[in-house]
Amino acid sequence: xxxxxxxxxxxxxxxxxxxxxxxxxxxxxxxxxxxxxxxxxxxxxxxxxxxxxxxxxxxxxxxxxxxxxxxxxxxxxxxxxxxxxxxxxxxxxxxxxxxxxxxxxxxxxxxxxxxxxxxxxxxxxxxxxxxxxxxxxxxxxxxxxxxxxxxxxxxxxxxxxxxxxxxxxxxxxxxxxxxxxxxxxxxxxxxxxxxxxxxxxxxxxxxxxxxxxxxxxxxxxxxxxxxxxxxxxxxxxxxxxxxxxxxxxxxxxxxxxxxxxxxxxxxxxxxxxxxxxxxxxxxxxxxxxxxxxxxxxxxxxxxxxxxxxxxxxxxxxxxxxxxxxxxxxxxxxxxxxxxxxxxxxxxxxxxxxxxxxxxxxxxxxxxxxxxxxxxxxxxxxxxxxxxxxxxxxxxxxxxxxxxxxxxxxxxxxxxxxxxxxxxxxxxxxxxxxxxxxxxxxxxxxxxxxxxxxxxxxxxxxxxxxxxxxxxxxxxxxxxxxxxxxxxxxxxxxxxxxxxxxxxxxxxxxxxxxxxxxxxxxxxxxxxxxxxxxxxxxxxxxxxxxxxxxxxxxxxxxxxxxxxxxxxxxxxxxxxxxxxxxxxxxxxxxxxxxxxxxxxxxxxxxxxxxxxxxxxxxxxxxxxxxxxxxxxxxxxxxxxxxxxxxxxxxxxxxxxxxxxxxxxxxxxxxxxxxxxxxxxxxxxxxxxxxxxxxxxxxxxxxxxxxxxxxxxxxxxxxxxxxxxxxxxxxxxxxxxxxxxxxxxxxxxxxxxxxxxxxxxxxxxxxxxxxxxxxxxxxxxxxxxxxxxxxxxxxxxxxxxxxxxxxxxxxxxxxxx
Numbered sequence: 001x002x003x004x005x006x007x008x009x010x011x012x013x014x015x016x017x018x019x020x021x022x023x024x025x026x027x028x029x030x031x032x033x034x035x036x037x038x039x040x041x042x043x044x045x046x047x048x049x050x051x052x053x054x055x056x057x058x059x060x061x062x063x064x065x066x067x068x069x070x071x072x073x074x075x076x077x078x079x080x081x082x083x084x085x086x087x088x089x090x091x092x093x094x095x096x097x098x099x100x101x102x103x104x105x106x107x108x109x110x111x112x113x114x115x116x117x118x119x120x121x122x123x124x125x126x127x128x129x130x131x132x133x134x135x136x137x138x139x140x141x142x143x144x145x146x147x148x149x150x151x152x153x154x155x156x157x158x159x160x161x162x163x164x165x166x167x168x169x170x171x172x173x174x175x176x177x178x179x180x181x182x183x184x185x186x187x188x189x190x191x192x193x194x195x196x197x198x199x200x201x202x203x204x205x206x207x208x209x210x211x212x213x214x215x216x217x218x219x220x221x222x223x224x225x226x227x228x229x230x231x232x233x234x235x236x237x238x239x240x241x242x243x244x245x246x247x248x249x250x251x252x253x254x255x256x257x258x259x260x261x262x263x264x265x266x267x268x269x270x271x272x273x274x275x276x277x278x279x280x281x282x283x284x285x286x287x288x289x290x291x292x293x294x295x296x297x298x299x300x301x302x303x304x305x306x307x308x309x310x311x312x313x314x315x316x317x318x319x320x321x322x323x324x325x326x327x328x329x330x331x332x333x334x335x336x337x338x339x340x341x342x343x344x345x346x347x348x349x350x351x352x353x354x355x356x357x358x359x360x361x362x363x364x365x366x367x368x369x370x371x372x373x374x375x376x377x378x379x380x381x382x383x384x385x386x387x388x389x390x391x392x393x394x395x396x397x398x399x400x401x402x403x404x405x406x407x408x409x410x411x412x413x414x415x416x417x418x419x420x421x422x423x424x425x426x427x428x429x430x431x432x433x434x435x436x437x438x439x440x441x442x443x444x445x446x447x448x449x450x451x452x453x454x455x456x457x458x459x460x461x462x463x464x465x466x467x468x469x470x471x472x473x474x475x476x477x478x479x480x481x482x483x484x485x486x487x488x489x490x491x492x493x494x495x496x497x498x499x500x501x502x503x504x505x506x507x508x509x510x511x512x513x514x515x516x517x518x519x520x521x522x523x524x525x526x527x528x529x530x531x532x533x534x535x536x537x538x539x540x541x542x543x544x545x546x547x548x549x550x551x552x553x554x555x556x557x558x559x560x561x562x563x564x565x566x567x568x569x570x571x572x573x574x575x576x577x578x579x580x581x582x583x584x585x586x587x588x589x590x591x592x593x594x595x596x597x598x599x600x601x602x603x604x605x606x607x608x609x610x611x612x613x614x615x616x617x618x619x620x621x622x623x624x625x626x627x628x629x630x631x632x633x634x635x636x637x638x639x640x641x642x643x644x645x646x647x648x649x650x651x652x653x654x655x656x657x658x659x660x661x662x663x664x665x666x667x668x669x670x671x672x673x674x675x676x677x678x679x680x681x682x683x684x685x686x687x688x689x690x691x692x693x694x695x696x697x698x699x700x701x702x703x704x705x706x707x708x709x710x711x712x713x714x715x716x717x718x719x720x721x722x723x724x725x726x727x728x729x730x731x732x733x734x735x736x737x738x739x740x741x742x743x744x745x746x747x748x749x750x751x752x753x754x755x756x757x758x759x760x761x762x763x764x765x766x767x768x769x770x771x772x773x774x775x776x777x778x779x780x781x782x783x784x785x786x787x788x789x790x791x792x793x794x795x796x797x798x799x800x801x802x803x804x805x806x807x808x809x810x811x812x813x814x815x
Contacts, residue, residue: 001155002026003100005067005082008042011099012092014084017073025067028152030093030145031345032056044069044093046145050470051503053089057081069093090144097148097179104154108161109292110182110215112173112208114191116285117142117164122313122334123289124162125365126435127306128296132160134365138338140815142166147176153338157367165211169197173210184295185212185234186288187220196684205229219291221284222246237295239264239287248291253283262287266294273307286310311435316813317346319494321448324425327352328446331432332439337366337373343432344384346814349501350494351428352521355387359415359442361433362393374399387427390415392437412437419445448809453694453727455804456781459498459814461687465673466502468685472656478647478666480506480528481673484514485802493521494812495673500525508668512536515545528573528607531583537561541570546606550575550583552592562602571606576634578610578627578650590634594641607647607666608635616654616678624655628662657682676786676797683787691781692804694727696746696773699766708763709755713739721767723751725777728760732803733779736793738762745778746771 002024009016025042032043032053043065045053054074061080069084069092077083086092109124111117118140125136135154141147142164150163165176190205198204202225209229212218220226222238222245230236240246241253244265251270252263255278262283263272275286286307293303314333322328329350331343340363347356358381366373374396381389381403389406391397392415397408407422409415412433429446433439470479481504483496496507496518507527509515515527516539532540532547534557540547541562549555549572562570574593577584585593597605610631614620631650639645648664653672655662657679671677675689701721708714708722725744729735738757743750744764751764764777780786786797793800 001103002040005084008096008099009084012069012084012086012095014069014086014092017078017083017085019066019079019081028093028096028149030149032060039064039066041065042067042069042096044089045071046089046093047071050467069096093145093148094175094179097151098181100154101151101179101181104156104158104161106159106161107184108163108180108182109184109186110163110165110177110180110211111186111188112165112167112211113186113188116188116281116288117166119282119285119313120186120188120288121162121164123285123310124292126310127289127293128160129365133158133367134160134162135367136162137164138336138342140164140166144172144175147179150338151179155367158365167197167207170203170207173207177211177213180211181214182211183216184292185215185218186292187212187218187226188288189221189284190223190226201225217295219288219295221287237291239291248287248294250287262290264290271300273304275307275310277310277312316815317343319350319812320443321809322424322429322446323448325353326424326426326446327428328443329428329430330443331430332443333433333435335361335363335432335434335437337363337368337376340377340432341380343430344380344386347428347430348384350497350812352493352497353426353428354522355427356385357388357390357424357427357429358386359390359392359429359431359433359439360396361391361437361439362395364434370395370399374402378402390422392433392439412439412441416441416445452697453692453731454809454811456691456693457494457810457812458687458689458691459494459812461675461689462495462498462673463502464687465675465689466499466504466669469653469656469667469669469672472660473667474663476665477663478505478649480504480508480649480666480668482508482668482670483518484508484510484530493518493523494810496521496523496525505666512540512543512545515540516543519543519545526571534558541565541567546571546573548573548575548583548609550577550585552585552589552596555593555596559596559600559602567602569604570602572603573607573609574605574638574646576608576610576631578612578630578634579623580611580613580627582611584610585634587630587634590637594638597642605638605642605644605646607649608638609648609668610635610650612650612652612655612659615652615658618658621658624659628659631662654678671798671801674801676801688782688785690786690801690804692727692779692808693781694725694777694779696723696766696771696775696777697726697761698724699771699773700724707755709738709758711756714755714763719767720754720765721769722754723764723766723771723777725762725764726760727779727808728758728762730759730805731808732805733757733762734793734795734803737789741792742789743784745781745783746775750783751777 004024026040028042030044030046057068057074057077067082069086069089073083111121121136125134135158137150141150147165163180167173205225206229212234213231215234217235217237218230219237222240222243238246239248241250249265251265254261259274259276260278260283261272261274318330320328329347389403391408392412394410397410400406400408431439431442481499483492507525509527509529510531512529512532515529526546528546530548537558575584577586612624612627614624635648647666649666651662651667653670656667675686677683677686702716704716704718706716727733735757738753740752743752746769749769751766754763754765780789786800789800790797
């Protein structure tokens with residue numbers, strides 16, 4: 001749909017500066033890194049606490065973008081594009097989305113609640129798609145920016161919408177309500193998420209219910225508090241397990257094999273449905289979907305058949321190790337045009353090889369004709385520089401002439417039959433398919449075969465934590481992020497690639513081989529090597545790494561090699577010892593350092609740094625301040641004597657929070673990126689990054705007097721149910737975590753570890769826990785946290801994270 005610029009100007013209350021090229025708008029973008037087309041795109045230059053998109057406008061004009069919503073016109077850009085000048089670009093984006101929503105008149109479901117929004121949305125899409133062409137929020141796009149982008153993705157071919165709305169404090173929902181304008185409202189549930197943003201539960205409910213201010217009907221689990229906030233303009237449509245006054249009374253739940261039978265009473269009659277889940281959350285989410293089908297007057301038989309066919313919703317894009325040195329991005333349950341854009345953005349962030357392959361099924365519910373859809377898909381693939389396309393499905397195969405370097409199959413079975421001939425090797429593979437194509441078979445074929453223990457790394461949480469610490473910095477302060485020790489055990493390249501995407505200034509590694517690995521993988525950020533050995537200096541020079549120099553011996557050794565190679569102004573970093581007494585030039589060596597470097601053109605001092613010994617412990621604040629004072633004195637002397645203005649940095653993660661006055665020119669973020677803080681209040685504001693998971697291999701029951709494990713260190717006092725879990729000290733689990741000191745989490749219940757931790761296994765007490773062989777087991781994550789483990793083991797979280805062995809598969813995901 002083409003929208004005229006003049007219409008947009010009036011809707012967002014903008015001043016217009018025109019370059020006389022006005023072709024209208026058919027797409028919107030907020031991310032300069034993933035922008036797909038030029039002249040018909042309207043780019044909103046959003047300004048956040050850590051980034052300002054106005055900085056990228058000149059580059060975007062060079063790429064052909066002609067239309068911008070800005071708060072000011074950057075220098076050298078006047079007359080080169082159309083500029084719509086507004087007071088606030090986020091508000092303008094929301095205004096435009098509200099206008100865009102007004103152009104359509106079809107049913108819209110608005111979802112809010114503490115949990116379950118995305119699952120209910122995806123299930124409703126499945127349940128309703130045979131009758132409707134649905135536009136829905138991609139992934140979990142439910143924020144002040146995500147909601148407008150979701151709504152703007154609709155077009156005149158859609159006839160039903162499903163959008164999520166998430167809030168974390170007051171005064172947010174009114175903005176989302178005017179954008180979504182739902183005709184049908186669903187409140188999934190009210191839990192504890194984001195409690196800190198509201199005075200009490202009543203305020204939280206009141207704020208969430210504002211989404212349904214103008215809805216025709218509101219679906220929710222009957223509750224006196226919620227009842228009070230249903231708008232007088234809306235009709236209540238409630239359900240309940242206990243209150244027979246609800247519109248739908250759930251009279252009974254019965255677990256049967258892996259299913260649940262749900263018996264309900266509606267309009268004087270009794271019915272039942274079966275869903276293929278047993279957990280309480282899935283039952284409640286399924287009931288929310290049932291309520292929509294009842295409201296829309298679906299036939300009883302259709303309801304029963306479709307509810308029985310519900311499936312697990314995978315809400316994550318996962319990166320896995322693949323065969324033949326491939327990397328596999330698994331998005332195998334979802335295929336629509338908007339989520340394809342998101343997945344291709346993720347591919348660009350996480351690509352580990354020059355070669356990029358897309359395996360794509362037919363795309364459903366695009367709202368476009370097939371001709372228009374696959375033309376757009378082809379353009380998207382070209383703009384993302386995909387090396388080869390493998391299309392699966394009759395429709396995409398019929399448009400194969402639109403794709404260069406493509407291979408096509410009508411079915412997944414045909415692809416599997418030809419798998420060996422496709423020669424997957426040294427490439428990043430995005431697998432993107434609609435559920436009906438069963439692309440999990442392709443994932444299984446491409447995934448490297450490892451044991452069932454995995455370390456899941458949440459890339460959203462890393463981004464959140466990075467931005468949290470960025471928010472503490474002055475606008476001019478740079479940031480180095482430490483990715484040493486395999487990214488604190490979480491994975492080096494994958495995290496480095498994400499940090500590069502977020503435009504951090506430096507990466508830090510401990511040894512040269514870590515930096516070389518990152519350079520070979522395509523990382524272009526400058527990388528400082530903190531502990532370079534003299535034998536690694538030639539490699540450091542070859543790979544353009546930047547060494548930390550901490551002694552005269554090391555400096556002279558590096559200068560000798562650098563002079564032999566006739567280098568000029570090669571960047572080095574000078575480490576000062578201000579009290580840590582580990583590495584660095586001490587005060588009595590500064591004169592000799594100055595003498596060696598004065599007039600030397602072979603190297604250039606890129607930065608001067610030191611390391612604080614007690615930044616995390618305010619009991620030693622006086623000592624920390626003495627380190628800062630000494631650093632100021634010594635670094636100033638170096639700068640004055642050598643007539644240089646290098647970057648200075650002394651703060652690590654704890655220092656960023658505890659000594660903000662010492663930010664200097666740059667800070668070094670380490671363990672905080674990975675969601676760990678020694679400050680209780682700060683810890684609440686960080687998100688957990690790493691979850692170590694395994695499965696139950698076997699369950700057995702032992703009698704009183706029987707023992708478990710080596711040395712018979714656990715003797716049963718009563719009949720005890722034991723679960724064996726395939727993870728041990730060779731995977732990084734401390735032997736001290738055994739013998740009932742530690743526990744694992746199974747189905748949200750604590751299971752104490754019995755006896756000694758073995759090399760490859762541990763045993764847990766699951767007496768009283770409803771579990772089966774194959775069930776998931778959490779070793780650490782949200783519970784127990786690495787802080788809890790470290791405290792019980794009398795160690796530090798660093799050791800817990802970095803101890804996870806390389807044989808444990810890392811799976812990176814984005815919600």
